[in-house]
Amino acid sequence: MEYTLMILLLPLVSFVLLGLSGNKLSHKTSGMIGTGSLLMVALLSFYAAGEYFTTQKVDAIFQTLVPLNVPWLNMGANLHIDMGILLDPLSVMMLVVISTVSLMVHIYSLGYMKGEKGFQRYYAFLSLFTFSMLGLVLSTNIFQMYIFWELVGVSSYLLIGFYYTKPSAVAAAKKAFIVTRFADMFFLIGILVLSYYTQTFDFGTLTSGNGAVFQQAISTQFLGASALVWAMALIFIGGAGKSAMFPLHIWLPDAMEGPTPVSALIHAATMVVAGVYLVARLFPVYVLFTPQVLEGIAYVGAFTSMFAAVIAIVQTDIKRVLAFSTISQIGFMMVALGVSKFDGHEGLGYMASLFHLFTHAMFKALLFLGAGSVIHAVHSNEMENMGGLRKKMPITHLTFLTACLAIAGIPPFSGFFSKDEILSATYQYNTGLGIWMTLVAGLTAFYMFRLYYSIFWGKEKQHAHPLHESPKSMTFPLIFLAIPTLLGGFIPFGQLVTADRAPYTIHMDWLVAVISVVVALEAIFIASKLYQHPKKPATVPSGLKGFHKAASHRFYVDEVYLFVTKKILFNGISRAFAWFDRHVVDGFINGLATATDWFSIRIRGFQSGEIAWYAWVFLFGTLLITVLILFI
Secondary structure, three states: OHHHHHHHHHHHHHHHHHHHHHHHOOHHHHHHHHHHHHHHHHHHHHHHHHHHHHHOEEOOEEOOEEEEEEEEEEOOOOOEEEEEEEEOHHHHHHHHHHHHHHHHHHHHHHHHOOOOOOHHHHHHHHHHHHHHHHHHHOOOEHHHHHHHHHHHHHHHHHHHOOOOOOHHHHHHHHHHHHHHHHHHHHHHHHHHHHHHHHOOOEHHHHOOOOHHHHHHHHHOEEOOEEHHHHHHHHHHHHHHHHOOOOOOOOHHHHHHHOOHHHHHHHHHHOHHHHHHHHHHHOHHHHHHHOHHHHHHHHHHHHHHHHHHHHHHHOOOEHHHHHHHHHHHHHHHHHHHHHOOOOOHHHHHHHHHHHHHHHHHHHHHHHHHHHHHHHHHHHOOOEHHHOOOOOOOOHHHHHHHHHHHHHHHOOOOOHHHHHHHHHHHHHHHHOHHHHHHHHHHHHHHHHHHHHHHHHHHOOOOOOOOOOOOOOOHHHHHHHHHHHHHHHHHHHOOHHHOOOOOOOOOOOOOOHHHHHHHHHHHHHHHHHHHHHHOOOOOOOOOOHHHHHHHHHHHOHHHHHHHHHHHHHHHHHHHHHHHHHHHHHHHHHHHHHHHHHHHHHHHHHHHHHHOOOHHHHHHHHHHHHHHHHHHHHHO
């Protein structure tokens, strides 16, 4: 399967070509180059997936393939970094997700970004991001993954700040870059600690289940925990930053300042699941050797899910509703990984997490692209400027409704099956956690249908121009993504992607399924009463006004960060260091320069060029040396 190298090279070539050509190429040509390269990537990815899942099963277990692995950098006698391609059920599944969503975004952008200044630059950045994300999931070792991890961050920064003349977009890009780089610092430290004690970066060696590799890391203790526990916890922090887990979530809502197709690609389906992919890739290490870290991952994910769902209920910007929805759904995936064991029925959580990653990628990309279609029509992100659009935009309406039903967990849509598996896994692990996640699922159904009714039902608003359906280049991706959103739940996912790579037959837990569906339907019913045909705006009960205000301000987490950074770090600690740097360090160096200058002026006579003066100095020096020799 050496042809998989082309999956990486095609978007890289597209980026270089579009980046170097600048404005020399027309918009149409640039779009065709970017979209054509992604079409070939998608076809190769689907071909690779088909070939892998039909030919690489040995004794009912999918084997790992490494069609390419080239030594790159030696870091000692045994430790080295390679650059290669790893194919297993996890990476092959991610290939399909990334290439599918990226292709749909490329096609959609032909209509959405038409006429935009910087169109060529936009498609170049899309190609760079796709190359980086594909490289991340195909990496054979954790350091190679880290290199592409950073490239993903750079390309995300470029796409979020695409409208660089807009101050809010620039601020959002910087915020995303700084927060994720802060988390990546911990990721790098974790990699260095792990590799120091194991003497390997290779995923195959790390995830083989061989305890001898981790013996020294387990036996070395620091502050009450082993070096391996610290390393895996630090690595998770890196993943939490990319996947916007609390309290590192603050960058994702602001990242909506980028073009809407970018939100669909980066902040709904691919980049934000990098943290989930990281935990899944190292899952054998977490579950076999650091179960306490895995338990912590579960509870961080559970809190993040509820926290983001509550905030989503009160948002008025449709893209921010979807942003907090993404944070909540990523929390679902983290919870599923955290409650999972390794194999058999106990490994349900691992399979359920990746199943939901797949279904969520499709319906969340559909939601963002549907939101972009609405924004393209009404030229506003605010729900108060929308309403009654279902007759004006029938394709957008039906596809958006399909995605809403999927994320709400209504059968037979894909989200029902994957979310049911997650809830089943959490109930097996802890009943209280299962109830918690069921409530989050109910809140999800409520805020999504609040969004749906606010956009497509109610009274149609007055607009300066007539509203109409989006062009075919935008509606085709909506229809295409609606198909896996509707039918994706019937994919035999348990036969394809499990922690032990052995086939697993999914068993529907009907009690959990009935409870989750009833909760979702009740939430939809409440949303329909409040927002389907509103006679007056919904009001907040007096007892909840304080909580509502706090939720609308994201519970002031951003303000806490600003207080800590500006008041404490910048004005407190940094100001003192700045004074010390300017007055003590700079003063000392400037004093040395001043003293040197003063001394140079005083002794410059010794280099006057007068022969008589040189002779006198020579004679005086000779006499002085003679006296010193005689008397000392």
